Amino acid sequence: MNSFAQAEIKPGTKILFANVPADGHFNPLTGIAAHLKSIGCDVRWYTAKKFEPKIASLGIPFYPFNKAFDISADPDPDKIFPERAKKKSQLSKLKFDMIHVFILRGPEYYADIQEIYQEFPFSLLVADLTFAGIPFVKEKMNIPVVSINVIPLPETSKDLGPMGLGLTPATGFFGKKKQNILRFIADKVLFAHPYRVMKKVLASYSISPGGSNVFDILIKKSTLSLQSGTPGFEYQRSDISSHVHFVGPLLPFSSKKIKTRWSDERLLQYKKVILVTQGTVENDVTKLLVPTLEAFKNSDYLVIATTGGGQTNELRKQYPQANIIIEDFIAFEDVMPFAHVYVTNGGYGGVLLSIKNGLPMVAAGIHEGKNEIAARIGYFKLGLNLKTEKPTAEQIKKAVTEVLEKPEYNHAVSALGMEFQSFNPTQLVTQHIASLLKPAGEIKRLKQRAFVSEIYE
DSSP states (O other): OOTTTTOOOOTTOEEEEEOOSSHHHHHHHHHHHHHHHHTTOEEEEEEOGGGHHHHHHTTOOEEEOSSSOOTTSSSOHHHHOGGGGGOOSHHHHHHHHIIIIIGGGHHHHHHHHHHHHHHOOOSEEEEETTOTTHHHHHHHSOOOEEEEEOSSOOOOOTTSOOTTSOOOOOOSHHHHHHHHHHHHHIIIIITHHHHHHHHHHHHTTTOOOOSSSHHHHHHHTSSEEEESBOGGGSOOOSOOOTTEEEOBOOOOOOOOSOOOOOOOGGGGTSSEEEEEEOTTTOOOTTTTHHHHHHHHTTSSEEEEEEOTTSSHHHHHHHOOOTTEEEESOOOHHHHGGGOSEEEESOOHHHHHHHHHTTOOEEEOOOTTTHHHHHHHHHHTTSEEEOOOSSOOHHHHHHHHHHHHHOHHHHHHHHHHHHHHHTOOHHHHHHHHHHHHHSOHHHHHHHHHHHHHHHHHO
């Protein structure tokens, strides 16, 4: 019996949602927000104006960035930050983004949220983990914060290497020693500058950092940190924080209303179906779409490519073959049940959907944390990790062929998909939030009753 199984959220409870303005940080929160609204909570949302139509479709009031700089105003970050274009290496760009896209926005978010509070005195903030306003709301406003982690768990662990390098767990004495050294280098050298900036920003508001890197600060400053996914898609840790909880795959809200599903008669005409996408952000089609289309054009495999709206017509002209379908967007729940392999750059939402559908993968992604996701795909035998951003057509063909021919990948992803099905994400998130909003004494009594019930079950 769960220790908070009897906890309920009172109707009318005021809850504010917030997110960094990126689809991958917004979409996983929509199902939670819609559910909380459906049970009577007064839910409102603070984020960039680009998300206003989607929030309105959920029937949720919207607060736009006011004092906060909107980093989503242009899809090209080099146009928003011209100085970013001068950075030559991916590491230097990553550190720049950590500071200018995330850390420096914290005080601006705080200023906006203080104004929102005057009109909407919320009892709880629910935000994606990278939302830099978390420490300010919890420490300065004394309001509990539930962070939703929409990437692999980034918390530092003595059992693992540093987050961000795409390392799998080491075995043996020397491997573990190397991990220790790399964690030190990552904190004290590679990502020391972003940490110093965040520490300085927080200190100016009399907030102690409480962690040795940016992600640890945000996790430690969260009252609860809820991890999208399940333990089976995360490396073993002996030191995970007690306030970090897995809640199953958090996927975008989907209306239960009857809708026209995407379909194509060719789905049943070919030997195998390959689904390939680069997500909604990556606009360089030569990285993944072109080599996959090139590898299987004129074959007895059906290739379905989704572009996210980038160069769709150009690709259709370049690949007019009968076994190729190219669309801006196809709902994955419509196509994944027919697919046999998913070729992905490692977007977390798409990967979780692939696992849910028991669909093995070929992953080719490194930047924006994709290497961490791809590393887990390879480590847990859910598919192959090509360890590159730009695979050749031959690499794609070889990897897809191996995934199709070796049953171990299907077995592993099917087993993890079953674990996914055993989690009820909206219920778990709701229970965690309910337990957090209960008075301390009532929580204690609930836990005591649950403990007694467990003894006699």
